[in-house]
Amino acid sequence: MAAACCCCSPRLNEDNARFILLAFFITGYMLIGAAIFAEFEYDKEQEDREEYDSALALFRQRYPDINISDLNQLLEAHADASSRGLLTSKRPRWDFPGAFYFVGTVVSTIGFGMTTPQTDEGKIFLLFYGLFGCASTILFFNLFLERIITCLAYCMKKCHERDLRRKGLLNQQPSNSRSSEGDSDSLEAWKPSVYWVMLYLGVAAIAIACSAAAMYSPVENWTYLESIYFCFIAFSTIGFGDYVASQNVKYQNQPFYRFGNFIFILIGACCIYSLFNVISIIIKQFLTWIIRKTLKYCCRCCKKKQQPKGRPRRNAITPGHLKRRLQMQSKANHADNSRSPTTDVPAPEPDRLSFDSDDSDSRRMSGEMISMRDFLASNKVSLAIMQKQLSETANHARAAPPPRHTHSHSHYNGGGLAGGVGALAILNSKLAGEANKQ
């Protein structure tokens, strides 16, 4: 039992474990969400259903000589016409601006569905059109993400630089910053925290949604809440289609409103896409952290069952100062190994040391309780390593020396943020040209 330990091949296990854990997490999230929405909406649906039935009954009572099949036919035709915007109170949907709006909902995958192709040739064309359109828009969103993050990073770096200068930590002359190698290096390596970026993007998204809602609310006769709801549904590319802007025949300042609608949806979608991605990086870190915690706990249990060893793991290369401390404590560990996992005494396990090897803040290594502080700390370390690895090669590589703690990095990042989370990063690391085949 103990021989089939879960920590035999940590990298493989971790990738799969994270994927499965996320699937379970999403399933649970969906189940909880479904229960809450059903609770909110079920009664309202029943009421509305009864209301409609009574309205229909009342009508038939008032006009008893109407043929029921005639009425049903008309009702069906009307429902179809209404959903497709054929009523005279709505604008024609397949004129050029309408078709452009439709095409926009396709390539952005919003898909309101206020306009859908009815002809067979339209449907077939859509299959091919959507394939390249959606792929292009995914790329556009990614490039926007890159631009906005670059811009944010630049601004935040400038602020950081100003702060440092105010505190007198940085050389006062920005022109000859080459002279203070250490300072400028640390400044160059400085990158903004993912939490701050999330905050800024969140604030930007809220600002855009509020401004857009202020535009939609009076023009479309929606309440402010409905406008905000529409903004979220449109920007997140969910696109239910229960509220769709710019569908009436006539608006005041129609061209301006259409342009504003287009711009708000474009910017909003880009911004929310970026926000989703920043949040997903944090979710991934959280999952990794849970798995590491669980694995470590399992390993400890296995070790206790097998034999209590104090030697470090073969793959774990630990920095010098931690190694020395480790050697000093290895004998103590033999005695301490039987302690409860919630001990408060700093008892650095080999795994733990290599895990936190870059942080060098040994306080974080104390305690086995799963705390938010720990999670944030591990997040910091991982992002810092990631950034270092990527910036060494990708961003203007200047014949940098091989990373010092290579092994411990690869051990730590085995799960692979640097190995590629983001869609194209994964592709980048996994695929190659046919150069080797020739």
Next chain:
Amino acid sequence: MAAACCCCSPRLNEDNARFILLAFFITGYMLIGAAIFAEFEYDKEQEDREEYDSALALFRQRYPDINISDLNQLLEAHADASSRGLLTSKRPRWDFPGAFYFVGTVVSTIGFGMTTPQTDEGKIFLLFYGLFGCASTILFFNLFLERIITCLAYCMKKCHERDLRRKGLLNQQPSNSRSSEGDSDSLEAWKPSVYWVMLYLGVAAIAIACSAAAMYSPVENWTYLESIYFCFIAFSTIGFGDYVASQNVKYQNQPFYRFGNFIFILIGACCIYSLFNVISIIIKQFLTWIIRKTLKYCCRCCKKKQQPKGRPRRNAITPGHLKRRLQMQSKANHADNSRSPTTDVPAPEPDRLSFDSDDSDSRRMSGEMISMRDFLASNKVSLAIMQKQLSETANHARAAPPPRHTHSHSHYNGGGLAGGVGALAILNSKLAGEANKQ
């Protein structure tokens, strides 16, 4: 005029240029698409509009004593009830399975819109629920992409290995492959081509869509084309909602059908997401290639206007054998420089050499015509470099020496596939923890 040359700061220009070029490309694509869809659909819409108007006129002619406002009220109530599934021919939408289906369309951003929250509390809850739900699903799609590409790469590598072994190019004993360092190294570095991966994913997506359509078509009474159309709209997360599966009150084998529907949409969406991302990497390469071509052409024009120089660009480090050839040809170039850009004689420009420096296939350097062959070749090179850079650091770094052609790499990859295209790759390289602040 020539002094403000577009090639002054190639990296910055290229990133922005690609973004702008893509925006123009998508706008053009949308305009063309809108024109085509308007062409396909406009007449049909007019016909249907007239048909509905005449149906309404006929009804009112047949029943002249109906109060017009009564009828309109009923029609509106019916249209609303129909769009929200309140009719007795449809299943209740806010029971638990219905709410689960709804929540699935939210987190996946499909957003069919067959069920939407009607209460204020439902709408407000959706804002927060969707934020984390969509972020988790984006992460799920990315992790799926990682798994599927890993799996594909593994299978393709095995096939490649078998092919090599059949040809006798690889050591026959797989057990002691360590002895043949060169062979096993080249095999280890081997990665599948992005085109083959696109092909396999495309085939998989088509297979899934066809199987799913074969299930939907008889059960939902759709034509096969309608089923395929529904599959594409659902899998690509566009989700118009004009066709939505599993909405009737009763099906044969209802639990199986619901499960099949769920699984098909899940797998299909993951697969199409992966396909979109693979296509978008190729689109990005294509844009980069266009920009490089344009820049090079501009540079040449500038040089012609200024002074015809044969010396290589400062940033371009070229491999030895190409450098020697370059030095030999530099005098010839002086004479050749006034030729038309479409000359067929091999006249390797310095830029061109550094661009293709890793390929070492000098045949590709002949001719200035923008050919598909050239594009494919540059794609190969870029992917190979990318893979090398990433695999050296991210994938189990084994204290690899710094890349040989660092400068020419960074020159080539300045636009930055390795610098991070994919959503999280961008974040990974741009963001960091707060470790440096402390």
